[in-house]
Amino acid sequence: MAIRNPDDVDIQPQDGLGLPWFIPAGSGWLGRRDHVEILLDPGSALHKTLPQSDQPWDTLATQFVEGYGFVNPGAGQAGGAADADAVIASGGVNLNSQSTGYDTIQRMATSTYRFVLRGEAWRVGYQVPVPGLLSVGGQTAVPTFPQWSSGNVIVGNLPGQIPIFYCAWELHYIVAGPLKGSAPIVPNAAMRIRADQTLPDMVQVPFAPADANAGVSAGGAAGGGGPKLPFFKRRGK
Amino acid sequence: MPGTTGLGPLPDTGKLQYNGVTWSALYKSKLDGKVVIDASQRITRYMQWELQVDGIVTLEQGLPNTDQTWAFIRKSLSVDGADLVYTGQGFGGLQVGPGQPTQDVAWGPIPEVLSFQPLGQARSAFIAWRCVVRIPELSTTPNTVVQFSYESALSYDEEGYATVSLRGTLEIALARAGLPGAANNRVVTQTVDKFRQLWLDIDFDLTKYKIVRREFPMTRDKRTCEWEYQATELAPFGLPLGHTGAHGTMSFRPIRPGGGQQGKLLAVPRWVCSMKCTYAVRSDFPRRMAQFAFLSLLWYRMWSSLNGSFPVGNQNDVNANANLRGLLRQPFKQAAAGVPVPALPNVPIGTAGALKFYQQLAANQKQVATALIPVIAINAAANPLAGVLTATAMLMDFGFDEGLYEDSKTVTFQAAWSFFSTFETVMQASGVWNYSQDVGGNVWSTSVKDIMGWRGPLAAQIDPSVEVLVDMGGGAPLSGPVIVAE
Numbered sequence: 001m002a003i004r005n006p007d008d009v010d011i012q013p014q015d016g017l018g019l020p021w022f023i024p025a026g027s028g029w030l031g032r033r034d035h036v037e038i039l040l041d042p043g044s045a046l047h048k049t050l051p052q053s054d055q056p057w058d059t060l061a062t063q064f065v066e067g068y069g070f071v072n073p074g075a076g077q078a079g080g081a082a083d084a085d086a087v088i089a090s091g092g093v094n095l096n097s098q099s100t101g102y103d104t105i106q107r108m109a110t111s112t113y114r115f116v117l118r119g120e121a122w123r124v125g126y127q128v129p130v131p132g133l134l135s136v137g138g139q140t141a142v143p144t145f146p147q148w149s150s151g152n153v154i155v156g157n158l159p160g161q162i163p164i165f166y167c168a169w170e171l172h173y174i175v176a177g178p179l180k181g182s183a184p185i186v187p188n189a190a191m192r193i194r195a196d197q198t199l200p201d202m203v204q205v206p207f208a209p210a211d212a213n214a215g216v217s218a219g220g221a222a223g224g225g226g227p228k229l230p231f232f233k234r235r236g237k
Numbered sequence: 238m239p240g241t242t243g244l245g246p247l248p249d250t251g252k253l254q255y256n257g258v259t260w261s262a263l264y265k266s267k268l269d270g271k272v273v274i275d276a277s278q279r280i281t282r283y284m285q286w287e288l289q290v291d292g293i294v295t296l297e298q299g300l301p302n303t304d305q306t307w308a309f310i311r312k313s314l315s316v317d318g319a320d321l322v323y324t325g326q327g328f329g330g331l332q333v334g335p336g337q338p339t340q341d342v343a344w345g346p347i348p349e350v351l352s353f354q355p356l357g358q359a360r361s362a363f364i365a366w367r368c369v370v371r372i373p374e375l376s377t378t379p380n381t382v383v384q385f386s387y388e389s390a391l392s393y394d395e396e397g398y399a400t401v402s403l404r405g406t407l408e409i410a411l412a413r414a415g416l417p418g419a420a421n422n423r424v425v426t427q428t429v430d431k432f433r434q435l436w437l438d439i440d441f442d443l444t445k446y447k448i449v450r451r452e453f454p455m456t457r458d459k460r461t462c463e464w465e466y467q468a469t470e471l472a473p474f475g476l477p478l479g480h481t482g483a484h485g486t487m488s489f490r491p492i493r494p495g496g497g498q499q500g501k502l503l504a505v506p507r508w509v510c511s512m513k514c515t516y517a518v519r520s521d522f523p524r525r526m527a528q529f530a531f532l533s534l535l536w537y538r539m540w541s542s543l544n545g546s547f548p549v550g551n552q553n554d555v556n557a558n559a560n561l562r563g564l565l566r567q568p569f570k571q572a573a574a575g576v577p578v579p580a581l582p583n584v585p586i587g588t589a590g591a592l593k594f595y596q597q598l599a600a601n602q603k604q605v606a607t608a609l610i611p612v613i614a615i616n617a618a619a620n621p622l623a624g625v626l627t628a629t630a631m632l633m634d635f636g637f638d639e640g641l642y643e644d645s646k647t648v649t650f651q652a653a654w655s656f657f658s659t660f661e662t663v664m665q666a667s668g669v670w671n672y673s674q675d676v677g678g679n680v681w682s683t684s685v686k687d688i689m690g691w692r693g694p695l696a697a698q699i700d701p702s703v704e705v706l707v708d709m710g711g712g713a714p715l716s717g718p719v720i721v722a723e
Binding site: 017020021024027028029124160208 | 663
């Protein structure tokens, strides 16, 4: 008697049962990061003279690695001592130059700005569109090499065989004219937020829907009374 | 004659006889009566009479001593449930037993004391005998209810929810007298359990209470049931259709997408709801009712994402949402004005309400969620919230834990879905505190009403045929040389 299964195997009411899946095109972003990197060449040029003697190379190092241990500066050179357990008391980053000469720096008429639109995104159900810059700083953004994208990759799926797409991109742009203003900030589509936000005076507290039970009580129970006695009765006799 | 207490010099003015033993006139008797009331201290269950007999057993004619007489007396006067006749004393008669007009209510008459004190040469002896009968003075109907009363306890826990406890006594009269074959019958044909079905079929208001305990213990004499009921007030959510137990939680959190540093950031307004529910379906219902209950709730709350605000344009302009707030608060205003609030505002209940969910299941009709999206669009066309309210739920996770073997009473489902909503409308969009129409109220109470009273899905009954009186001390017809007196 303990094992009972009144199910009729020929009746499968759950067959075809669906759960809601509402993804407007704007809300399928699982994550997205866009940023515009700016590379500026201010137009400076460096002019140098050739060395007049066989002077050592400049280096930042103050201690050297050789084999499986350290050696002190000058090891292997005249006056240097090989010491695998060398411990030096001072050093850090060596900025002492071997040269005492000077270079000449010239400037050009214009700077060169390179904008790199770099980003990646995960999106449910819809492919990730690769973004592009139209203008920046009041000037037309002109694509230049490299223009790179990973292409859309299916990296997973949600229940119901719904694909999750991933795509990354790195797009370089140059401009021809003088720039004004500040660098663009790409809105975050996944977080539904953009940079020109108005900071609120306060944060609106979430408000709740009317409780279903309370709603019924408010509309139905005249007088607002609770259950009345007797709350039970004896059936039969 | 051995069936008597011997010869007496005086004529009999009354009759005293028990189980074939007839007293001569050489005795004195006394009846001590006690009114036995019920547990409620308000009604008389029966009168308990103790018959005290002190007399003399004398030598029968032709016998050398009273050995044979006393042997018969000892066997006869120690037997329970035989015929007792006590008449002619001006008492109105006390005739109790299987063949008598009055029946004992508790397997009696019950002999309690039998004393023997010889008077000399084994020719005579004092006899003292005590016998108790319990009889209803107002009724002679055998095997009926003797008492029914109960006490109740109403308590409130710290949350203010009520618990109602009922504890009572159901007692019936039962004696060999009412059984076929009377005193010599060792078969019990009915017990108080039969009366349980009639008298303890207690009906609670299941729209407010859940029966959590029912006990029907039966005493060894099969006459009394000290029963107990306990019911607790239902939580606001109630239980889903056809379930005797349901527990669960819903968790609501912002999504923290991606990995690395980004994984530590909140991604408001993207949220995830996860739900985990454990169900116990009544044992005579298919256990997939648990799946239906879970899917119904999941389906209903995913729909709630329609109530989330998903503003277009400048998402950050909080001032632009001022009008939106007013519109979304409309249900509160309706409730305050006494207007019944839809269980889930803006969800097309007429098309896809929870009861419809079950109706379509029963009809084995397919429910295709995506087909409902145009309904939203139509509503949105006439809805001032068009463009800001958008259903955005998508199922992220689904799983279950089935109890096996002795844990197969329960199954646990879990699922998660995500949706978009601004912070201020997340409560609406998550469906918190709203539940579908298949839980609680009349829907649930009707689905479990038949397992509320004396029975469960399994109508367990105590079979009286397994009961037998092991009756070594008496009950069987006496045999041997003794002769029952006329």
